[in-house]
Amino acid sequence: xxxxxxxxxxRLPSVPCSSHGCPALRLSPQAAMTKLAQWLCGLxxxxxxWAALALAPPGLQPxxxxxxxxxxxxxxxxxxxxxxxxxxVGYRLATFNDCEExxxxxxxxxxxxxxxxxxxxxxx
Numbered sequence: 001x002x003x004x005x006x007x008x009x010x011r012l013p014s015v016p017c018s019s020h021g022c023p024a025l026r027l028s029p030q031a032a033m034t035k036l037a038q039w040l041c042g043l044x045x046x047x048x049x050w051a052a053l054a055l056a057p058p059g060l061q062p063x064x065x066x067x068x069x070x071x072x073x074x075x076x077x078x079x080x081x082x083x084x085x086x087x088x089v090g091y092r093l094a095t096f097n098d099c100e101e102x103x104x105x106x107x108x109x110x111x112x113x114x115x116x117x118x119x120x121x122x123x124x
Contacts, residue, residue: 050074054067
């Protein structure tokens with residue numbers, strides 16, 4: 001018996017994927033963190049490789065031009081990631097599709113709710 005508030009790792013029932021109909025698994029929030037864990041492991045691997053090359057012991061020093069390129073590399077990668085993120089958000093905003101049918105349906109629901117509230121005596 002699980003305690004209240006305890007983490008429970010379980011798989012929820014399989015549901016069809018809306019984009020192409022394949023069965024997709026709905027995972028609990030604890031299991032959904034695996035993508036984050038993958039990114040963090042990759043970042044740790046790249047960071048340790050950078051540290052091993054850039055901060056090498058004196059006997060294993062890479063050539064000066066390579067070392068000069070390696071030292072500011074994390075800053076350059078961070079700036080490049082920021083630019084990519086801004087470009088992606090801008091592109092997604094520019095190509096965002098309006099759902100005219102859904103907007104019309106929502107407006108109809110709002111009209112019906114207002115009419116129901118007026119019928120019950122509430123003034124808007």
